Amino acid sequence: MPHVPNLLERLYVLRGNRAPGTIYDLLGSWTCKTVVLAAEVGVFEALSERPGTASDLAVRLDCDPDTLGMLCTFLARAGYLDRDGETYHLSGLSERWLVGDASLVDWFTFWDRVVYPFWDDNAETVLRTGAPEQSLYAWLDDHPELWAATQRGFEAAATVVVDPILDAVDLAGDERVLDVGGGHGRYAIAACERHPGVEATVVDDPLALAVARENAADAELDDRVSVRGADLLTDDLGGGNGDAETYDVAFVFNVVHGMTPAENERLLASVADALAPGGRVVVVDQFADTSGPMATARSLVAFIGFSYRVLLGGRAYPYAEVADWLGAAGFVDTSRTDFRRAPGVSMATGRLS
Numbered sequence: 001m002p003h004v005p006n007l008l009e010r011l012y013v014l015r016g017n018r019a020p021g022t023i024y025d026l027l028g029s030w031t032c033k034t035v036v037l038a039a040e041v042g043v044f045e046a047l048s049e050r051p052g053t054a055s056d057l058a059v060r061l062d063c064d065p066d067t068l069g070m071l072c073t074f075l076a077r078a079g080y081l082d083r084d085g086e087t088y089h090l091s092g093l094s095e096r097w098l099v100g101d102a103s104l105v106d107w108f109t110f111w112d113r114v115v116y117p118f119w120d121d122n123a124e125t126v127l128r129t130g131a132p133e134q135s136l137y138a139w140l141d142d143h144p145e146l147w148a149a150t151q152r153g154f155e156a157a158a159t160v161v162v163d164p165i166l167d168a169v170d171l172a173g174d175e176r177v178l179d180v181g182g183g184h185g186r187y188a189i190a191a192c193e194r195h196p197g198v199e200a201t202v203v204d205d206p207l208a209l210a211v212a213r214e215n216a217a218d219a220e221l222d223d224r225v226s227v228r229g230a231d232l233l234t235d236d237l238g239g240g241n242g243d244a245e246t247y248d249v250a251f252v253f254n255v256v257h258g259m260t261p262a263e264n265e266r267l268l269a270s271v272a273d274a275l276a277p278g279g280r281v282v283v284v285d286q287f288a289d290t291s292g293p294m295a296t297a298r299s300l301v302a303f304i305g306f307s308y309r310v311l312l313g314g315r316a317y318p319y320a321e322v323a324d325w326l327g328a329a330g331f332v333d334t335s336r337t338d339f340r341r342a343p344g345v346s347m348a349t350g351r352l353s
């Protein structure tokens with residue numbers, strides 16, 4: 001995908017099972033590799049500047065024209081480019097999702113450069129034993145050159161949901177935000193950009209924070225967005241070093257899926273300790289009990305849940321279990337929000353009584 005079978009193909013191949021429907025999965029896997037390659041050599045950015053033929057693009061990108069033409073032909077068939085005679089230009093899909101501030105290219109690259117190599121080395125072991133020999137994050141500590149690509153990938157994925165999440169959170173103008181496991185810092189930065197009185201602290205593995213520092217500096221918010229390296233399960237989240245500082249809102253985004261139930265109970269109790277009375281917690285993740293009319297959301301959650309097991313030894317938890325952890329930590333009035341713009345992504349909230 002995004003190759004979409006026509007009606008005849010759906011009836012003959014998928015419904016009738018008269019030809020191997022698995023070919024669409026092969027197309028999807030190679031489309032991902034091809035998009036990453038095209039982005040790496042600059043095809044999408046070049047065409048965002050102006051349309052061009054394969055020969056023109058080859059000169060601009062220092063590529064072999066015949067091979068580049070084959071690549072562009074496939075990208076056009078896959079829906080990433082449009083073609084007018086011999087001239088290629090970006091499709092609406094690519095204009096929306098592969099160039100500019102909303103680009104998901106770094107998300108594709110993260111899967112290609114980081115997830116797939118780790119998966120190839122560990123998936124069978126996890127299937128047989130139930131857990132990876134080391135988590136993706138421990139593996140990244142041994143491959144520090146890939147941390148930036150990882151955080152950039154997470155950041156790209158965040159661009160899809162940051163606005164609807166912050167719309168739903170409804171921050172006040174002067175709250176202090178604790179971004180637990182915030183890595184790239186994009187959520188904390190966006191909160192500060194929306195609300196001039198908000199200040200935020202991003203707490204994560206020290207090696208994961210370089211991108212957050214860079215992003216905060218680029219946004220000219222390094223006076224309001226601070227970073228602090230910490231172990232989320234053992235270190236004080238409320239300032240550390242004996243600091244009694246507390247926060248009004250805690251973001252726990254895409255964290256609980258990588259931990260055991262006992263670890264999540266401990267983490268959320270630590271989050272509660274870091275909040276002022278009446279403070280709020282916002283948990284964003286993929287919940288195993290996702291339902292509703294969007295089959296894509298259900299499939300994504302099933303796949304992502306399994307990938308969390310391979311990458312982290314984790315899983316996608318049902319909302320009810322997350323709500324139980326929040327209750328055990330002292331949070332009340334828990335509720336859930338699902339986001340159609342990001343199929344499979346959900347939010348759980350609660351406040352301290």
